[in-house]
Amino acid sequence: MSARWTLSLGGLVVAVAALAHAAGGGMSLPRTIEAGSAFSIQTPGSGNARLYIIGTGQVLKRDVQLGHALFFAAGSLFNAGHYLVVLAGDSSTETESFDVVPGNRPSNLSFLAKPSRLPVGLHDGITGAVYVFDAYHNLISAPTPVSFELSSPSGTVQKRATVARDGAAWVQMDSTAVQGVDKFVARVGDISSARIVGQVPGDPCGLKMTAQPSGQQVLLVTDAVRDCNGNAVPDGTIVTFTETYDGTQSTIDEPLKRGVAQVTISARNGALFSVASGVAMGNQIHWEK
Amino acid sequence: MSRSFLILYTVLTAASATATAQPVLRIEAANLQSSRPMQDQTGKAAIRDYLQSWQTLGAALEQNRAGLLDSDFVGSAKNTFTATIQQQAALGISTRYQDRSHDLQFVFYSPDGLSIELTDNVEYDVQLLDQGRIKTTQHVSGRYLVVLTPAEVRWKVRVFQGTPR
Numbered sequence A: 001m002s003a004r005w006t007l008s009l010g011g012l013v014v015a016v017a018a019l020a021h022a023a024g025g026g027m028s029l030p031r032t033i034e035a036g037s038a039f040s041i042q043t044p045g046s047g048n049a050r051l052y053i054i055g056t057g058q059v060l061k062r063d064v065q066l067g068h069a070l071f072f073a074a075g076s077l078f079n080a081g082h083y084l085v086v087l088a089g090d091s092s093t094e095t096e097s098f099d100v101v102p103g104n105r106p107s108n109l110s111f112l113a114k115p116s117r118l119p120v121g122l123h124d125g126i127t128g129a130v131y132v133f134d135a136y137h138n139l140i141s142a143p144t145p146v147s148f149e150l151s152s153p154s155g156t157v158q159k160r161a162t163v164a165r166d167g168a169a170w171v172q173m174d175s176t177a178v179q180g181v182d183k184f185v186a187r188v189g190d191i192s193s194a195r196i197v198g199q200v201p202g203d204p205c206g207l208k209m210t211a212q213p214s215g216q217q218v219l220l221v222t223d224a225v226r227d228c229n230g231n232a233v234p235d236g237t238i239v240t241f242t243e244t245y246d247g248t249q250s251t252i253d254e255p256l257k258r259g260v261a262q263v264t265i266s267a268r269n270g271a272l273f274s275v276a277s278g279v280a281m282g283n284q285i286h287w288e289k
Numbered sequence B: 001m002s003r004s005f006l007i008l009y010t011v012l013t014a015a016s017a018t019a020t021a022q023p024v025l026r027i028e029a030a031n032l033q034s035s036r037p038m039q040d041q042t043g044k045a046a047i048r049d050y051l052q053s054w055q056t057l058g059a060a061l062e063q064n065r066a067g068l069l070d071s072d073f074v075g076s077a078k079n080t081f082t083a084t085i086q087q088q089a090a091l092g093i094s095t096r097y098q099d100r101s102h103d104l105q106f107v108f109y110s111p112d113g114l115s116i117e118l119t120d121n122v123e124y125d126v127q128l129l130d131q132g133r134i135k136t137t138q139h140v141s142g143r144y145l146v147v148l149t150p151a152e153v154r155w156k157v158r159v160f161q162g163t164p165r
Helices: B040-063 B065-069 B075-091
Strands: A005-009 A014-017 A032-034 A039-042 A048-054 A059-065 A069-072 A080-091 A092-100 A110-112 A117-119 A126-133 A145-149 A158-166 A168-173 A178-186 A190-200 A209-214 A217-222 A238-245 A246-257 A262-266 A270-277 A280-286 B006-007 B022-026 B092-110 B116-130 B133-150 B155-163
Touching: A048 A069, A048 B092, A048 B116, A059 A069, A059 B075, A059 B092, A069 A280, A080 A280, A080 B116, A080 B133, A080 B155, A092 B133, A092 B155, A110 A178, A126 A145, A126 A158, A126 A178, A126 A190, A145 A168, A168 B092, A190 B075, A209 A270, A209 A280, A238 A262, A246 A262, B022 B040, B040 B065, B040 B075, B040 B092, B040 B116, B040 B133, B040 B155, B065 B075, B075 B155
Parallel strands: A032 A092, A117 A190, B022 B092
Antiparallel strands: A005 A014, A039 A069, A048 A059, A048 A080, A080 A092, A110 A126, A126 A168, A145 A158, A145 A178, A178 A190, A209 A217, A217 A262, A238 A246, A238 A270, A270 A280, B006 B022, B092 B116, B116 B133, B133 B155
8 A cells, every 4th residue: 555644854854755665574665756855765674784776867875774764865866767776685685666756846948949040021930949857957757838938129029838748848930020139938937048049131022123324324223122021131132133135135243232232234225124132033124215 | 559560670780798689669659749740761760779779878887888878878868877887886886787678659859850759668677786796687667758869970869767657
């Protein structure tokens, strides 16, 4: 039969869960122990023996006087996992087992946000994955509420709430319409972890140029180049001007400078000028003097 | 359960000196939390590397050689096992772990593809030796939570944690 109680010992609270062996002459020990908690193991019989606690996470070995309880102070066993308890006497060996379980108070988050930089206005473009750990870096497997928050410099905030299962949770967020540096935060209780996500302008949108005579040539100048959300496309972005005349084509690539691109081309009557940047096509101008 | 299927899995990697039989592998249908579908090849590679990690861990704990862990473990799993090996060496003990069967299920695949979590209901034997003398041999049924992350050419175990079954 299992029992559950709390034993106070000189100010030290020893949380003892259900006993694996409460009667029958064998070892008496908890079935589960919270990571880092104090616990005790009552040994049967008389004489001397050696007690081993073995697991992949930790091993302990103690000499014991049989018939007495062996106390393990808080912090003795802190790695979650399955442990064998082996009591080896002169003539016999007894074996029991228990589990060390993670604490239920989250203390550490492992938060990975991707990507660190992306264009504005992407649906589900930002992903976050989080693993929830206790103070001893054991993965907390019990369902744990997790919230995610993505805030942009413009003040817009996206929030998502989910539950970590088996210690893991994830989220997808949209990049916002405004370029800048967003703060991406994962939060569990009073523990949080933040990442920075840079949002850059998207592809040019509504690309438009004008043409005006410049001596014997024509000056082609774009309007300020912006993406579909109105963010200025960064300087250095290549704009391609194309002239089609008498069945031949010539192109000039110009980087944006101060938000616009401009180029001077020979003014030939009947020439067709067009402008493009990346996948965005702009307007066309048929040049007639 | 009904969705599960049994695979007699041939461990492609070399067995440790203590290995006496290849473990039986059962793979449950994935119950993934993720927006990202897991490619068959990715799943197979993760399972292959995870099973290999048991061989490596067994050898490292038996020989008390933490250096063996480098090929299959990183992060907290590697740190934990390294500490365990140091404790064993200081106490004059060693342990032999021999996995007998694995019942695996993928439970999480991060949207960026940079971590996989699986559960493993595993049957294994563990033997305790003190100063080279066998103290006990026990058969254990355990459940493990495992997180794998990609390294240069393989998946490595980052979290390896027993949980109550």
